Amino acid sequence: xxxxxxxxxxxxxxxxxxxxxxxxxxxxxxxxxxxxxxxxxxxxxxxxxxxxxxxxxxxxxxxxxxxxxxxxxxxxxxxxxxxxxxxxxxxxxxxxxxxxxxxxxxxxxxxxxxxxxxxxxxxxxxxxxxxxxxxxxxxxxxxxxxxxxxxxxxxxxxxxxxxxxxxxxxxxxxxxxxxxxxxxxxxxxxxxxxxxxxxxxxxxxxxxxxxxxxxxxxxxxxxxxxxxxxxxxxxxxxxxxxxxxxxxxxxxxxxxxxxxxxxxxxxx
Amino acid sequence: xxxxxxxxxxxxxxxxxxxxxxxxxxxxxxxxxxxxxxxxxxxxxxxxxxxxxxxxxxxxxxxxxxxxxxxxxxxxxxxxxxxxxxxxxxxxxxxxxxxxxxxxxxxxxxxxxxxxxxxxxxxxxxxxxxxxxxxxxxxxxxxxxxxxxxxxxxxxxxxxxxxxxxxxxxxxxxxxxxxxxxxxxxxxxxxxxxxxxxxxxxxxxxxxxxxxxxxxxxxxxxxxxxxxxxxxxxxxxxxxxxxxxxxxxxxxxxxxxxxxxxxxxxxxxxxxxxxxxxxxxxxxxxxxxxxxxxxxxxxxxxxxxxxxxxxxxxxxxxxxxxxxxxxx
Numbered sequence: 278x279x280x281x282x283x284x285x286x287x288x289x290x291x292x293x294x295x296x297x298x299x300x301x302x303x304x305x306x307x308x309x310x311x312x313x314x315x316x317x318x319x320x321x322x323x324x325x326x327x328x329x330x331x332x333x334x335x336x337x338x339x340x341x342x343x344x345x346x347x348x349x350x351x352x353x354x355x356x357x358x359x360x361x362x363x364x365x366x367x368x369x370x371x372x373x374x375x376x377x378x379x380x381x382x383x384x385x386x387x388x389x390x391x392x393x394x395x396x397x398x399x400x401x402x403x404x405x406x407x408x409x410x411x412x413x414x415x416x417x418x419x420x421x422x423x424x425x426x427x428x429x430x431x432x433x434x435x436x437x438x439x440x441x442x443x444x445x446x447x448x449x450x451x452x453x454x455x456x457x458x459x460x461x462x463x464x465x466x467x468x469x470x471x472x473x474x475x476x477x478x479x480x481x482x483x484x485x486x487x488x489x490x491x492x493x494x495x496x497x498x499x500x501x502x503x504x505x506x507x508x509x510x511x512x513x514x515x516x517x518x519x520x521x522x523x524x525x526x527x528x529x530x531x532x533x534x535x536x537x538x539x540x541x542x543x544x545x
Numbered sequence: 546x547x548x549x550x551x552x553x554x555x556x557x558x559x560x561x562x563x564x565x566x567x568x569x570x571x572x573x574x575x576x577x578x579x580x581x582x583x584x585x586x587x588x589x590x591x592x593x594x595x596x597x598x599x600x601x602x603x604x605x606x607x608x609x610x611x612x613x614x615x616x617x618x619x620x621x622x623x624x625x626x627x628x629x630x631x632x633x634x635x636x637x638x639x640x641x642x643x644x645x646x647x648x649x650x651x652x653x654x655x656x657x658x659x660x661x662x663x664x665x666x667x668x669x670x671x672x673x674x675x676x677x678x679x680x681x682x683x684x685x686x687x688x689x690x691x692x693x694x695x696x697x698x699x700x701x702x703x704x705x706x707x708x709x710x711x712x713x714x715x716x717x718x719x720x721x722x723x724x725x726x727x728x729x730x731x732x733x734x735x736x737x738x739x740x741x742x743x744x745x746x747x748x749x750x751x752x753x754x755x756x757x758x759x760x761x762x763x764x765x766x767x768x769x770x771x772x773x774x775x776x777x778x779x780x781x782x783x784x785x786x787x788x789x790x791x792x793x794x795x796x797x798x799x800x801x802x803x804x805x806x807x808x809x810x811x812x813x814x815x816x817x818x819x820x821x822x823x824x825x826x827x828x829x830x831x832x833x834x835x836x837x838x839x840x841x842x843x844x845x846x847x848x849x850x851x852x853x854x855x856x857x858x859x860x861x862x863x864x865x866x867x868x869x870x871x872x873x
Binding site: 282283285286287290293294295298367368369370371375376377378465541 | 614617618619620621637639642643645646647649652654656658659663666667668670671672691699707
């Protein structure tokens with residue numbers, strides 16, 4: 278037997294477990310609606326006062342970005358940092374340590390499995406939004422963007438997992454950290470462009486963010502779907518995603534190796 | 546190789562911090578924390594043969610679980626050497642992991658949202674068990690533990706006893722040669738405890754699996770294990786059959802008396818320590834050497850209807866062992 282069936286198995290388990298939380302999922306969809314409402318009124322007020330473009334976005338584009346980014350955020354946010362950190366803190370990590378399987382692999386494939394169902398539902402919701410707004414504000418989205426978007430979302434989910442996985446290693450050193458993750462979670466979402474497009478932060482900050490992986494998790498896929506990017510930019514973005522996945526993979530390995538040493542009582 | 550486990554001079558120490566009561570001290574701790582070292586396990590040496598069933602006994606914080614964690618590779622020892630199934634556990638090699646299992650009574654390894662059958666099947670893939678073998682093993686275990694009817698029920702809806710049985714099945718599905726059980730019967734009712742014990746005895750006999758368990762329940766240890774390692778304050782204070790504990794540490798016996806007329810407690814006191822008396826019955830604790838002369842004297846002096854001489858209950862013996870820090 279090859280070594281992969283176990284990961285396929287946890288993937289399937291993830292799908293099944295997520296089905297147990299259908300109602301929870303429905304609530305999370307509804308909860309995404311409120312921030313969108315707030316932003317809708319803010320932007321309507323802002324755009325009502327003159328200029329028809331802010332930060333390079335027209336009113337329609339801005340509203341579309343807000344909605345798309347909120348949905349993308351829902352899809353790519355993993356909440357894995359909480360799960361992993363509590364595994365570390367309460368010793369649940371032990372049971373994985375004694376099994377001939379990698380914790381990283383098991384968690385990643387569980388997550389992908391858990392997300393599959395949501396991913397599909399959310400994509401359907403998203404496409405409805407796009408078609409509605411596309412007609413209303415005359416924003417045309419070519420089919421190739423839709424395909425690239427799905428690819429960008431998948432990569433973004435993996436990248437986000439790696440970011441969470443790296444951040445959660447802090448639990449090896451700090452034990453009371455639920456607010457820490459509250460903070461980093463929000464910060465990561467803001468830096469990723471989950472609330473505003475990152476142009477809003479001004480030229481300096483947004484060029485700074487180009488050197489970090491965050492914007493490739495929400496900002497980039499959102500702009501792929503709302504038609505802001507041309508094909509060459511999309512290709513570049515996808516490559517950057519792959520690049521950052523590689524980098525974060527190595528960083529997470531390193532951080533976890535050090536963390537494990539402490540966990541196992543090797544000193545440090 | 547006949548030894549499953551060989552441990553020499555094994556030690557483990559942790560660093561930790563303390564904080565005095567009060568806000569000021571909390572603030573002090575922000576800047577400077579005095580780190581202290583706790584020696585959880587101190588130079589333990591023992592070996593366990595293949596197929597043996599051994600219990601670790603000891604009060605909370607004695608170092609039982611720490612030892613178990615080192616044996617299973619979860620913790621790295623501070624010093625000393627250990628070899629489990631010919632491997633060094635802390636290297637956590639895949640071949641080693643495939644050959645043992647650990648069940649922690651307090652921590653579930655099952656997926657709470659899904660039926661246990663799913664977690665068990667997952668373990669089949671993790672441990673790469675052939676389908677035929679898997680089916681046979683599962684059938685056997687389910688039969689033995691009598692849990693067929695709850696195999697497909699969501700784990701969070703199971704009773705504690707059912708859950709524990711599922712944990713055992715999940716742990717044994719790859720037929721490990723070595724099984725660690727950390728308080729397997731904790732919180733279970735008496736009948737379920739009995740069932741789990743019977744199962745473990747049966748399993749140990751039929752599959753020659755080496756089983757090492759920790760427990761607080763004396764019954765577990767008495768019923769299951771011929772050999773007991775008692776750990777206190779990180780040291781091994783007793784290694785052997787529990788029945789020998791009596792001769793090893795126990796200098797007194799219990800004498801129970803029944804009288805035909807009421808006897809005052811004060812009259813009994815010269816003969817030994819009086820544990821209990823209500824006029825018509827009394828319980829005395831008398832040192833072993835004096836049993837004969839004293840019981841003779843008692844028979845002469847008092848209107849005795851019945852006299853029995855017993856060993857001290859094992860729990861009490863263990864408590865006296867817990868107070869030791871030097872080996873017997």
